Amino acid sequence: MTPVQAIIAKELRVYFVSPIVYVVGAVFLLIFGLLSYLYVGFAGAQAIQLMQMQGGPAQINLNDLVFRNLFASMRIVLVIILPILTMRLFAEERKLRTFEFLLTSPLRVTDIVVGKFVSVFVIYLGLVGLTTLVPTVLMLFSDFDWNPIWTGYLGMVLLGALFLSVGLFASAVTENQIVAAFVSFGMLLTIWLIAGLGSLFGDTTAGHVISYVSYMEHYERLVRGLIDTSDLVYFGSGLVLMLFLTHRVVESTSWK
Amino acid sequence: MIDVHNITKRYGHHTAIDRVTFSVAKGEVLAFLGPNGAGKTTTMRILTCFMPATEGTARVAGFDCTDHPLEVKRQIGYLPETPPVYQELTVTEYLTFVGQLRGMAGPTLTSALDQSIGRLELGAVRHRLIGNLSRGYRQRVGLAQALLHDPPVLILDEPTVGLDPKQIIEIRELIKSLAGSHSVILSTHILPEATAVCQRVVIINKGRIVAEDTPEQLSARLRQSEKVSLTLKSRPADCESKLQAIPGVLQVLPGQGGGTFLIECELGRDLRDELARVAVMNQWGLLELRTVSMTLEDVFLQLTRHEDHSTEATEATVSMSSPENQDR
Numbered sequence: 001m002t003p004v005q006a007i008i009a010k011e012l013r014v015y016f017v018s019p020i021v022y023v024v025g026a027v028f029l030l031i032f033g034l035l036s037y038l039y040v041g042f043a044g045a046q047a048i049q050l051m052q053m054q055g056g057p058a059q060i061n062l063n064d065l066v067f068r069n070l071f072a073s074m075r076i077v078l079v080i081i082l083p084i085l086t087m088r089l090f091a092e093e094r095k096l097r098t099f100e101f102l103l104t105s106p107l108r109v110t111d112i113v114v115g116k117f118v119s120v121f122v123i124y125l126g127l128v129g130l131t132t133l134v135p136t137v138l139m140l141f142s143d144f145d146w147n148p149i150w151t152g153y154l155g156m157v158l159l160g161a162l163f164l165s166v167g168l169f170a171s172a173v174t175e176n177q178i179v180a181a182f183v184s185f186g187m188l189l190t191i192w193l194i195a196g197l198g199s200l201f202g203d204t205t206a207g208h209v210i211s212y213v214s215y216m217e218h219y220e221r222l223v224r225g226l227i228d229t230s231d232l233v234y235f236g237s238g239l240v241l242m243l244f245l246t247h248r249v250v251e252s253t254s255w256k
Numbered sequence: 257m258i259d260v261h262n263i264t265k266r267y268g269h270h271t272a273i274d275r276v277t278f279s280v281a282k283g284e285v286l287a288f289l290g291p292n293g294a295g296k297t298t299t300m301r302i303l304t305c306f307m308p309a310t311e312g313t314a315r316v317a318g319f320d321c322t323d324h325p326l327e328v329k330r331q332i333g334y335l336p337e338t339p340p341v342y343q344e345l346t347v348t349e350y351l352t353f354v355g356q357l358r359g360m361a362g363p364t365l366t367s368a369l370d371q372s373i374g375r376l377e378l379g380a381v382r383h384r385l386i387g388n389l390s391r392g393y394r395q396r397v398g399l400a401q402a403l404l405h406d407p408p409v410l411i412l413d414e415p416t417v418g419l420d421p422k423q424i425i426e427i428r429e430l431i432k433s434l435a436g437s438h439s440v441i442l443s444t445h446i447l448p449e450a451t452a453v454c455q456r457v458v459i460i461n462k463g464r465i466v467a468e469d470t471p472e473q474l475s476a477r478l479r480q481s482e483k484v485s486l487t488l489k490s491r492p493a494d495c496e497s498k499l500q501a502i503p504g505v506l507q508v509l510p511g512q513g514g515g516t517f518l519i520e521c522e523l524g525r526d527l528r529d530e531l532a533r534v535a536v537m538n539q540w541g542l543l544e545l546r547t548v549s550m551t552l553e554d555v556f557l558q559l560t561r562h563e564d565h566s567t568e569a570t571e572a573t574v575s576m577s578s579p580e581n582q583d584r
Contacts, residue, residue, distance in 0.1 A: 006356035010345070017344040017385075101340030101401075104304040105357045106329040 003107050007115025008122070011089075015123055024085050028077070028127050035073050036134045039066040062144040063225075067135070071152040071223040075216075078156075078163055079188045085123065086167025087181040089116045090250065094175035099253070109251045113243055117168055124160045128153065148225030155222030158235040159215060163188055165242035172249040191215060257282045257409055257439040258303065263312030265298050265463075272298040273463040275312070280456075282408075283436045287450035288443040289556060290460040296443035297337060299460070300411050303441070304334045316409055330358070333407035335415055339398025343387030347378055347397055350386055351404055358405045372400040375430065391418040399427070410434065412442040416449060428453050447556055459559055466559045474555045481506055481520040483548040486531055488515035489541025498538065502530055515541075518548065 001009070015021045043065040050058035093099040102112055135149050163184075170184035171177075191214055198211030211217055215238070218231040258280040265272045273295040280286045288296045302309045303316060305325035313320060319327040342350055351372065355365040373382055376396040381389055386397060395418045402410060415431070416424045431453050434440055444450055450457050451471045459467045459474075467474055488495065491514050499508045499519060504527050507520040521527045528545055535542040 001356045001361060003357050003359070006353055009356075010342070010349075010353045013349065014342060014344045096340075096343070097336060097338040098340040098342060100301075100306055100336050101334075104306050104329055104332070104334050104336075105354075106326050106359075107357060108326070 003105075003111045004115045004118070007112060008119045011116055011119030012122065015119070018088075020085065020088065021123055024081055025123075025127050025130075028081055029130055031077050032070075032074070032131045032134065035070055035077075036066070036138075039069050040138070062138065062142055063148050066138070067144075067149055067152055068223055070134075071156060072220070074156060075159065075192075075219060078160055079185065079192065082124070082160065082163040083167045083170070083181040083184040083188070086120055086164055086171055086184060087177045088171065089120065089168055090172040090246075091175050091177045091180045095177075103250075103253070109247050113168070113247050113250060117165060117243060120164050120168070121161060124164060125157065128156055128160065148223075151225050151227055152223045154227070155219050158222070158232070159219050162215060162235055162238045162242070165239050165246070166191075169242050169246045169249065172246045257284075257317055258441065259313075259315040260299070260303070261313045261315075263299070263302060263309040263314055265295075265302060265307070266310045271463055273302075273460075276460070276463070276465055277312075278458050278465065278468060280439045280441060282439055284456065285431060285435045285440040285442070285454045287454035287457045288441060288460060289445065289447065289450050289457055290443075291445060294460045295463040296460060297413055298463075300334075300336075300413050300441070300443060303328075304332055304411055305329055331407055331409050333402035333405065333410045335398050335402040335410075335412045337413045337417075339394045340401070341386045341394055341397050344385065346385055347373070347382045347389075347400075350397065351400060354401045354404055360405065368404050368406070372404045375403065376400045377426075392420060392423055395419055396423070396427075399430075408438060410438050410440045410442075412440065414444055415442055416444070416446070424449075459556060461559065467555070481523055482525060482527075484519045484521060484528060484531065485511060485544070485546050485548050486517045486519055486535070486542075487511075487513070487544035488517075488535065489543055491515050492538070492540055495538070495540055498534060499531070502527065502534060504530075515543070 043060055043062060046065065047058050047060045050060070090099070093102060103109075132153070135144075135146075138144070166187050167180075167184040170187065171180040173183065174180050193214075195211055195214035195216035198207050198209075198214065201207030201210060212234065215234070218234045221228055221231055260276060260278050262275045262277050263273060264275055276295070276299060278286075288299065290296050298307075301307050302314055302321065305321050305328050308322050313322075315321065316328045317331040319331070321328050342353075345353065348369065351369050352365065355361075355368060360368060373379055376399055378393070378396060378400060381393055386394060389397070395415070399412070399415060402412065412431070416427050419427060428449065431440060431442065435455070442449075442453070455470060457467075457469065457471055457474060458465055486499075496508050496510075496517070499505060499517065504522050504525045505519055506522060509518040509520070510516070511518045519527070519531065526547075528547070532542060532545055535545075
């Protein structure tokens with residue numbers, strides 16, 4: 001077992017012994033289920049309206065009415081929930097003084113950062129995996145196109161990875177878990193609002209550049225079913241940047 | 257094995273350690289002694305590559321702490337001030353994790369695990385969550401972590417804190433048994449611990465080394481007079497003046513309790529038989545007569561007070577620790 005694998009195994013173990021995963025997981029799945037139920041309910045109501053107007057069976061598009069809305073709503077859920085999942089990663093180590101132990105073990109800082117990120121990402125993937133139950137059940141009762149759903153899920157995975165890396169960074173800068181959660185929450189919300197700032201500039205170069213920084217348009221395209229290389233590059237480089245910054249923060253503790 | 261040369265660590269304008277130089281030979285146990293905030297932990301953190309020194313060089317097993325931190329970390333078993341344990345893991349899980357971080361696996365890991373659990377008598381709690389263990393057990397789990405990979409160099413920051421008296425003795429025995437095969441640095445502010453376990457003591461105060469020697473040599477060097485404690489049945493009025501009159505007696509100080517005196521004599525003179533003769537002749541009722549040796553505690557207080565009160569004192573103690581002045 002390499003040191004990275006050892007760290008991943010230990011982090012997963014700690015996550016499942018403590019109540020965080022169960023609480024966060026339950027809330028995440030509950031909200032996903034509830035939102036799905038609501039959007040399916042709205043779609044049903046619209047179908048009935050259409051039926052009354054047309055007088056015959058109505059065709060409704062579940063992709064547009066349910067899944068697009070569902071994935072779009074998950075943004076705010078992820079902004080609120082993921083910082084709770086990441087807040088302990090470094091802050092707890094600092095608080096319990098195990099941070100010194102990690103840094104005096106024969107490990108590279110990269111091993112620590114990657115190990116911690118992968119462990120929380122695995123948990124997130126598990127939670128996202130469980131939500132596929134919703135389209136699977138809906139498939140039994142109706143017909144829809146799976147392709148935009150897969151790209152929507154890809155979007156949710158990439159967006160989640162980016163959020164988790166921001167949370168990891170926030171956790172590395174403080175030894176207080178509440179502060180860590182709040183810092184990542186603030187950062188994620190700020191990056192969200194940058195999209196609004198971009199639209200103020202309209203169709204100008206500055207406007208495009210500013211909008212590009214926000215994850216909004218990149219995620220929206222994936223939810224709509226478009227896979228664009230520039231979006232993948234955005235999520236990939238954002239993730240690498242945040243992990244790099246985390247690396248620097250962890251490393252710099254020893255300079256002080 | 258450990259070579260520290262002129263290391264200085266500054267936090268902004270505050271100098272935590274100032275030009276500290278010392279070395280530890282293979283198999284030697286060295287105590288780092290000093291009041292809280294003297295710079296013990298900072299020195300240990302530099303040696304374990306947790307933080308770099310502002311100036312100077314530190315080498316462990318031939319590897320420089322700044323240039324080859326990974327190599328240095330492999331040679332060291334480190335117990336920080338607070339035992340670095342994860343409360344959500346059991347003792348076995350935790351030690352397995354520590355072993356895996358050090359690249360151990362399979363039978364090597366299993367045997368190392370059993371050995372360190374046996375050494376620190378953790379067998380009874382090995383499947384319990386560390387979060388549910390007492391402070392003493394956690395400290396022992398921390399020690400087991402440092403010993404797991406049988407490192408040539410052990411750095412222990414206050415290893416007996418939080419243990420009960422029986423455990424303290426056991427841990428001291430364990431550290432003594434490591435001498436010879438391991439180089440050990442342990443920090444402590446408990447003086448008998450240093451006397452009990454270590455071959456050499458480094459006394460550090462306000463970031464500077466004020467003395468470095470064996471515990472016995474240290475007390476011998478700082479002794480300016482022989483001291484004898486004399487206990488009499490009662491306290492006759494004239495006894496002090498009569499004692500003072502004995503040739504060679506420098507000072508007679510009243511000790512604790514009614515008939516006890518502390519008598520300072522000239523260096524190198526044993527006046528016990530003379531004192532006994534005077535006491536018996538005067539029928540004072542002699543109960544006890546013994547020489548008082550200087551404890552490490554006295555040495556420590558003398559040295560650290562020295563430092564606090566005058567700047568010249570620093571030079572005096574520094575020159576005191578150089579070999580040509582040993583007869584002082």
